[in-house]
Amino acid sequence: MALLERSEWYDYTRMTNWTPKFVSEEEVFPAMHSGMADVPLSVFDSYDEPYKISYREYVDVQRQKDAGAYSVKAALERADMYNRASPGWISAAKLHYGGVPVVEYHASLMESRFVRFAKAPGMRNMGCFGAMDENRHAQIQLAFPHEYIDKDRQFDWATQGYRTQNWGILAARNLSDDMMMTRDVVQTAIMLNFAFETGFTNLQFIGLSADAANAGDYSFAKMIQSVQSDEARHAQLGTPLLKLMMENGHEAEAQRMVDISFWRTWRLFAVLSGIPMDYYVPLEHRENSWKEFMEEWIIEQFERNLRDLGLQRPWYWDYFLEDLSEEHHGQHIGTYSWRPTLWWNPTAGVSKNEREWLEEKYPGWNDTFGKAWDVVIDNMANGRMEQTVPGTLPVICKVSNLPVVGIPFKTAKIEQITYKGENIQFGSIVDKWIFEQDPERYCRTQTIVDRFLAGKVQPADLGGALQYMGLGVVTDPADDSMGYSWVDEYRPAAAE
Amino acid sequence: MSENVATLKPLKTWSHLAKNRRRPSEYEIVSTNLLWNMSENTPPEAGQGLAMDEWHHKYRYGSPLTHSDWDGFRDPDSLVYRTYNIIQDGQETYVENLCDEYSSLEHDAGLAPEWLEALEAFYTPARYPLNICMMNAGYGAAFARSSTIVNTWVYQAADSLRHLSRLAYRTAELKKNHPSRRFGDSEREVWEHSPAWQGFRELFEKSLVAYDVGEHFVAFNLVAKVAFDETLVAEFARCARIAGDDLAALISDSHMRDVERSRRWSRALVEYCVEDDPANKDVINGWLEKWVPLAERSVSELLLILPGADATAANARARKFRNDLGLDR
Numbered sequence: 001m002a003l004l005e006r007s008e009w010y011d012y013t014r015m016t017n018w019t020p021k022f023v024s025e026e027e028v029f030p031a032m033h034s035g036m037a038d039v040p041l042s043v044f045d046s047y048d049e050p051y052k053i054s055y056r057e058y059v060d061v062q063r064q065k066d067a068g069a070y071s072v073k074a075a076l077e078r079a080d081m082y083n084r085a086s087p088g089w090i091s092a093a094k095l096h097y098g099g100v101p102v103v104e105y106h107a108s109l110m111e112s113r114f115v116r117f118a119k120a121p122g123m124r125n126m127g128c129f130g131a132m133d134e135n136r137h138a139q140i141q142l143a144f145p146h147e148y149i150d151k152d153r154q155f156d157w158a159t160q161g162y163r164t165q166n167w168g169i170l171a172a173r174n175l176s177d178d179m180m181m182t183r184d185v186v187q188t189a190i191m192l193n194f195a196f197e198t199g200f201t202n203l204q205f206i207g208l209s210a211d212a213a214n215a216g217d218y219s220f221a222k223m224i225q226s227v228q229s230d231e232a233r234h235a236q237l238g239t240p241l242l243k244l245m246m247e248n249g250h251e252a253e254a255q256r257m258v259d260i261s262f263w264r265t266w267r268l269f270a271v272l273s274g275i276p277m278d279y280y281v282p283l284e285h286r287e288n289s290w291k292e293f294m295e296e297w298i299i300e301q302f303e304r305n306l307r308d309l310g311l312q313r314p315w316y317w318d319y320f321l322e323d324l325s326e327e328h329h330g331q332h333i334g335t336y337s338w339r340p341t342l343w344w345n346p347t348a349g350v351s352k353n354e355r356e357w358l359e360e361k362y363p364g365w366n367d368t369f370g371k372a373w374d375v376v377i378d379n380m381a382n383g384r385m386e387q388t389v390p391g392t393l394p395v396i397c398k399v400s401n402l403p404v405v406g407i408p409f410k411t412a413k414i415e416q417i418t419y420k421g422e423n424i425q426f427g428s429i430v431d432k433w434i435f436e437q438d439p440e441r442y443c444r445t446q447t448i449v450d451r452f453l454a455g456k457v458q459p460a461d462l463g464g465a466l467q468y469m470g471l472g473v474v475t476d477p478a479d480d481s482m483g484y485s486w487v488d489e490y491r492p493a494a495a496e
Numbered sequence: 497m498s499e500n501v502a503t504l505k506p507l508k509t510w511s512h513l514a515k516n517r518r519r520p521s522e523y524e525i526v527s528t529n530l531l532w533n534m535s536e537n538t539p540p541e542a543g544q545g546l547a548m549d550e551w552h553h554k555y556r557y558g559s560p561l562t563h564s565d566w567d568g569f570r571d572p573d574s575l576v577y578r579t580y581n582i583i584q585d586g587q588e589t590y591v592e593n594l595c596d597e598y599s600s601l602e603h604d605a606g607l608a609p610e611w612l613e614a615l616e617a618f619y620t621p622a623r624y625p626l627n628i629c630m631m632n633a634g635y636g637a638a639f640a641r642s643s644t645i646v647n648t649w650v651y652q653a654a655d656s657l658r659h660l661s662r663l664a665y666r667t668a669e670l671k672k673n674h675p676s677r678r679f680g681d682s683e684r685e686v687w688e689h690s691p692a693w694q695g696f697r698e699l700f701e702k703s704l705v706a707y708d709v710g711e712h713f714v715a716f717n718l719v720a721k722v723a724f725d726e727t728l729v730a731e732f733a734r735c736a737r738i739a740g741d742d743l744a745a746l747i748s749d750s751h752m753r754d755v756e757r758s759r760r761w762s763r764a765l766v767e768y769c770v771e772d773d774p775a776n777k778d779v780i781n782g783w784l785e786k787w788v789p790l791a792e793r794s795v796s797e798l799l800l801i802l803p804g805a806d807a808t809a810a811n812a813r814a815r816k817f818r819n820d821l822g823l824d825r
Contacts, residue, residue, distance in 0.1 A: 008672075009665045012663075012680060062581045063582055109646065115633070139577050139578070150508050156507060159530065170541060173541045175542075178541075444544040445544070
């Protein structure tokens with residue numbers, strides 16, 4: 001007899017539910033943590049994780065993955081990626097590193113709550129690997145940008161960002177606190193593992209990886225693919241839970257969690273992935289447009305997943321399909337205009353060639369978003385720089401915490417309601433709907449503008465606001481990544 | 497865009513590590529200052545005032561175990577994910593080779609009937625408390641006060657899953673070699689009904705709901721887990737050797753290395769807290785007074801069914817660990 005196959009002993013690792021005697025079941029699995037309080041503990045024994053791995057296999061595979069990723073890093077440090085890459089790619093990398101690693105770190109806290117509070121033994125075990133995975137993702141995505149800190153201080157946002165009140169950070173924190181940190185483990189797993197991870201992380205991790213490789217940043221490409229190979233495993237821990245929800249009278253709750261999560265994630269990724277893919281990544285290195293990625297990686301797969309599980313497409317699907325060609329273009333103009341408030345130097349991405357590409361990928365772009373850029377470019381080309389940064393406060397959505405945008409000169413998507421005497425504004429009908437599902441969850445959120453109006457930002461001017469958001473503290477206020485050299489082709493002299 | 501508030505100097509490392517004036521380690525670069533929910537002053541951006549927020553206020557920020565700088569804690573092993581896997585892959589390769597080797601020698605077939613009975617009553621039912629060890633470490637990770645403390649709990653949770661997995665493996669192997677016995681079938685019944693186990697069951701169930709993060713750390717990592725490890729790892733290994741079950745002894749020795757790591761960071765955390773505020777020692781001693789008697793009773797009751805076991809020695813070792821930290825019991 002040699003070694004046993006995993007299947008011969010695996011079930012013993014998850015036959016671990018018992019009947020508490022010295023404390024009550026409700027104390028061990030409080031409803032606020034464990035969820036589905038009306039469903040008996042024994043029902044959760046049938047939870048069957050689709051992607052099985054043993055501890056022994058895990059440490060072996062993960063050791064090898066790290067050896068691969070870190071050796072590429074070591075080799076490429078010598079290749080001096082930072083000084084060779086285009087400014088646009090550096091913009092994308094900084095946006096990523098400032099926004100992503102610390103959220104991944106908090107996902108390891110989320111997975112640790114699964115370890116403690118999941119009623120399904122298989123989910124507790126998978127949560128343990130998930131917590132390890134997310135610990136890895138934080139660490140590897142801090143180790144890599146640390147190599148660039150002596151070249152560019154903006155990489156410091158990878159660790160300092162989430163301790164600031166930067167508006168972009170507040171938006172990412174709001175989504176994470178809502179979907180990942182403050183709900184019971186069942187709702188959390190549906191929102192994060194099912195909708196967010198199986199739905200969206202492919203975008204950032206496969207889509208951006210392809211662009212990174214094309215742009216010559218092989219260490220980023222390799223690292224991010226390695227991260228995604230973990231996501232592909234632990235993302236699946238929500239699926240068997242969805243089945244249990246469908247079988248035990250929790251269909252409506254499951255659908256609501258999916259609908260909320262899909263929209264919130266979509267809107268955040270429009271900034272995090274949408275802007276870099278269509279504007280920052282150098283034209284010659286773009287694999288696909290953001291919309292094409294969404295259609296290929298998200299829409300088809302996610303729709304199929306939902307159907308297989310007996311769920312419906314979110315009720316706002318048609319509205320979402322329209323948003324695909326709008327939201328990130330609007331957010332790009334917004335973030336670029338408010339560039340001093342960013343932790344990365346943004347790339348405009350609207351040279352004449354790039355505009356041709358945008359028009360091809362998004363027919364009508366030149367007549368809509370392009371017109372707004374015409375105004376910006378005209379001011380820049382004629383030396384009126386002070387007019388290229390807004391002088392008024394934007395409207396911020398109470399749910400997404402992102403500026404409310406729309407098609408310039410056409411549609412403003414602003415929605416509002418009055419709740420407890422307060423006028424509350426939203427960036428879409430869906431954000432408003434999300435608020436209405438649970439107003440108490442969102443009503444105490446203070447957007448960056450709420451804080452400004454409440455006198456929390458002092459002095460109450462641009463300098464004070466920048467300081468409040470970490471600019472001039474962590475790094476200097478940001479500016480165009482190319483020093484406006486791209487404007488030259490539009491200057492009057494160039495036209496003559 | 498030239499109205500800069502200030503022009504900041506270039507950095508050699510993360511700004512929060514720059515003041516140390518030395519090159520930071522890989523551990524510091526990837527492990528420090530990562531939490532965004534550090535204190536009452538950093539409420540959640542959504543869900544403020546709801547049940548989970550209240551939980552943080554009551555059990556994290558409200559704990560009597562305090563520190564003025566939780567972020568300053570450092571794991572004495574400086575363990576990071578990358579090195580954890582290197583170390584544990586090495587250990588698992590070793591243990592897997594042991595299992596392979598002993599299997600080819602038909603080790604299980606040669607075990608004495610009295611020892612097989614002990615394995616059935618004492619060893620394989622341990623998967624239930626081992627699952628609770630993992631659950632408890634998960635709680636520690638989810639609600640710890642700094643990222644450096646979170647990480648030690650995350651790796652400890654994985655260690656528990658390691659132990660649980662090897663136990664599951666051995667359960668299947670013993671069942672295969674001794675089909676007439678109840679390996680794999682009787683563990684839940686033993687855990688829930690055997691009088692010898694009820695002390696540990698009470699201790700472990702209660703430790704699960706010690707939700708105050710300070711008390712949870714003390715009740716579990718300084719008391720319940722120490723009692724468990726002295727009984728189910730150290731004492732078990734000693735008795736296994738006497739009974740001729742070298743395989744069990746060698747596997748346990750390997751788990752003992754994980755146990756020692758847990759104790760190193762637990763010791764460091766106690767020292768870190770007491771150094772910051774000596775009143776923390778009284779707080780910890782207060783919790784020990786509440787938890788140690790139940791733990792010692794659990795050890796004594798369970799070791800009655802392990803041939804050759806010495807409960808007094810096991811409890812003395814557990815006490816020595818705490819006494820060496822300057823704690824009362």
